[in-house]
Structure formats: structure tokens, C-alpha cells
Amino acid sequence: MAAVAVVDLTAGPGVGFLPLIALGPAFAGLAGSMRRTGAISVLAMGLCLTLSLYNGQFGERRGSTALLGVAGVSAAGLLATAGRKRREAELASVRSIAEVAQRVLLRPVPLSVGPLRIAVSYTSAVAEARIGGDLYEVVTSPRGVRVIVGDVQGKGLEAVETAAVVLGAFREAAYDEVDLVTVGARLERALGRHLSDEKFVTAVLAELSDDTATLLDFGHPPPLLVRHDGGVEYVEVPDPAPPLGLGSLAKEEPQPYAQPFAPGDQLLFYTDGVTEARDPDNRFYPLAERTGLLKDPNPQTALDAIREDLVAHVERPLRDDAAMLLLRHRTR
Known part of the structure; x- marks a missing residue:
């Protein structure tokens, strides 16, 4: 997200890198906790909003599309994190049962x-x-x-x-x-x-x-x-x-x-x-x-x-x- 922000500030809004801010919440959903993914999602929304205002794109189609994209990916990242955490808990339970089975067998x-x-x-x-x-x-x-x-x-x-x-x-x-x-x-x-x-x-x-x-x-x-x-x-x-x-x-x-x-x-x-x-x-x-x-x-x-x-x-x-x-x- 920092790299996207630097490119957007130096190259100007015409490059169209602003929607790539959504990569932050996307990657956070792969490995982070719910709290971490949520924090990065809020940071991504804030950064996207700030850059939209700075570029004068707030309210325009390009700026609104970027904000909607970041919001959608953030929501998807939170859902993916919740599902991953649930599967990790189930896997930990299965491994615990396997440990007991090993000790018995x-x-x-x-x-x-x-x-x-x-x-x-x-x-x-x-x-x-x-x-x-x-x-x-x-x-x-x-x-x-x-x-x-x-x-x-x-x-x-x-x-x-x-x-x-x-x-x-x-x-x-x-x-x-x-x-x-x-x-x-x-x-x-x-x-x-x-x-x-x-x-x-x-x-x-x-x-x-x-x-x-x-x-x-x-x-x-x-x-x-x-x-x-x-x-x-x-x-x-x-x-x-x-x-x-x-x-x-x-x-x-x-x-x-x-x-x-x-x-x-x-x-x-x-x-x-x-x-x-x-x-x-x-x-x-x-x-x-x-x-x-x-x-x-x-x-x-x-x-x-x-x-x-x-x-x-x-x-x-x-x-x-x-x-x-x-x-x-x-x-x-």
C-alpha cells in the first residue's frame, strides 16, 4: 500500500494505481488475524480516501470505483480470515485427536x-x-x-x-x-x-x-x-x-x-x-x-x-x- 501511494503521488492520478490499495487487505486476509486484517482494511480505506481527495477524484467515477473496490476486497478479506481461522481451529482439534490416537496405538x-x-x-x-x-x-x-x-x-x-x-x-x-x-x-x-x-x-x-x-x-x-x-x-x-x-x-x-x-x-x-x-x-x-x-x-x-x-x-x-x-x- 505504501508503494502504491508513492507511485500515485509521484506519477500523478493519471496512472490509475489507486485501486491497487486493495492489495493490502487481500494479502492480510491470507495470513493475518481478524484484528490485523480489520486494521489494514481501515488503513486501506483511509489511504484510498486521502489520495482521492488529494487527487481531486473524490466523488468522481474513478475515485468512487477505487473506494468501492477497496471496501469490497476488505470485506472479502475479513470473510476469508474468519473462514481460515475456523478451519485452523478444526485442524488443530483433529491433530489433537491424532496425537491421542498415536499414544493409544x-x-x-x-x-x-x-x-x-x-x-x-x-x-x-x-x-x-x-x-x-x-x-x-x-x-x-x-x-x-x-x-x-x-x-x-x-x-x-x-x-x-x-x-x-x-x-x-x-x-x-x-x-x-x-x-x-x-x-x-x-x-x-x-x-x-x-x-x-x-x-x-x-x-x-x-x-x-x-x-x-x-x-x-x-x-x-x-x-x-x-x-x-x-x-x-x-x-x-x-x-x-x-x-x-x-x-x-x-x-x-x-x-x-x-x-x-x-x-x-x-x-x-x-x-x-x-x-x-x-x-x-x-x-x-x-x-x-x-x-x-x-x-x-x-x-x-x-x-x-x-x-x-x-x-x-x-x-x-x-x-x-x-x-x-x-x-x-x-x-x-
Whole structure:
């Protein structure tokens, strides 16, 4: 508005810049509050009226048109501001509900349990979303610390609903059941009542006790073991079971696999959104080559470094949810 006023005063009224005073209220309506938009609208009307009088256009067609234009745009700016504020309040309410849903579905895991230090990372493929089809949970049971990391087939609200079913069943079964096989059977029964159309959930269950990690794999990518001496290997379960929800395809009961887990070792669970993330040249993310980022003394800082490196590798929003859970065995 100041620039328009300067041009009008220096170039004269013949240039016809006076109606551009309305740009002030128009831009104010895009980002300002009601009070700010109203104040700028009043200022625009006053400035337009002053310049009309100064130019001798007050009462003439050009001056009246400029005043009417500024008044109309000011009114439109106030209406737009009121609508924008209402939408912002609704969005804040929805985000608040999403925060509560996230805390219920993906509860914060304990930072430390017995000899374990724990860190998690979750990146949703849906813009502005906090939760999706990937899931994780840590439960302290009488038989040790039990963990699940899984990935629901599909995306959207249906995947979130299925993830809620799996997590609810795991939280109960992980505390009650005597071993991982019966925990997996409970999850299979829960999904059998929920899933349809051959939907499934890949998952890996783990039980940590003493210096051993017992794993039960349901068609999920194998966890990555980073040994205290720097060695890196994927822990491949010899006989993985079919994904949860497809238990009828199994010919026999799934068998747990015991993996030594010594002090100083780290066990990284993840979903395929991590290892299948591709850069612009269509190269997969080399997770095993990035384990050097896990050397930070703080496990959460170390896992955040992996996440930042993953995002930098992709160079664009992720196409799939990416969840990671890091278990670090304290050094005695």
C-alpha cells in the first residue's frame, strides 16, 4: 500500500494505481488475524480516501470505483480470515485427536528395561500423519522382555485398524502366554476374527532374557544384529512362518530361533519401508552399510541418525511407512 501511494503521488492520478490499495487487505486476509486484517482494511480505506481527495477524484467515477473496490476486497478479506481461522481451529482439534490416537496405538516404549536400552523411530508415508500400518511394542513379562515389530498389508485407516487389533492382542498375550509360539497363536486367532480377503500382517516377535534373543518370524524382514566387536549380520530364522492372517497355509507349528545377544550387541528391527526405500537412481537403502551411525552412546540419537540418513537417501517423501526399533544390550 505504501508503494502504491508513492507511485500515485509521484506519477500523478493519471496512472490509475489507486485501486491497487486493495492489495493490502487481500494479502492480510491470507495470513493475518481478524484484528490485523480489520486494521489494514481501515488503513486501506483511509489511504484510498486521502489520495482521492488529494487527487481531486473524490466523488468522481474513478475515485468512487477505487473506494468501492477497496471496501469490497476488505470485506472479502475479513470473510476469508474468519473462514481460515475456523478451519485452523478444526485442524488443530483433529491433530489433537491424532496425537491421542498415536499414544493409544503406538505407546511410548520404555527407554530402559533390565539390561536393555530401547529406541524407536516411526515415519509415516502419509503427509502430516503420525500413525499408519507399521507397528511396534515392548512388553515386560514374567518371562522376559517381549517385542513385536510388524507391517500391515495395505495403507490408510483400514491398516491402522488392523494394527490396533494386533497390538491389543499382543499386549495381552505377551504378558500371559508361556512362550512366543502361543503368543503368535493368539495373534493369529485375533486376526482371524478381523481380517478378510486374504489380508495379512508380517511380524517378528522377540523374547529377550539373559544373553539370548529368541525370535519368531512371520514373514517379516530379518532383524539386523550389530555385535560389540563391529560385526554385522542379518538374523535369518531358519523356518519362518507365513504372515499372520495366513496361518492356515502353515504345514506345521512355527519354531522359535535362539540367537546369542551379548552385552554390547545391538539388535535393530525394522519394516520393509526402510530397506525398500529407493533413491532417485532406484537404489535400495543399504541399511547394513549404515550401522556405523549406531555408535552414538545414546540409542535414540543413534537411531535418529539412521532415520535422517534414510530420508536423505530417498530425497523425497517416503512411499511406505518406515518403523525401526533398536535394542541395545548394556555393557556390563
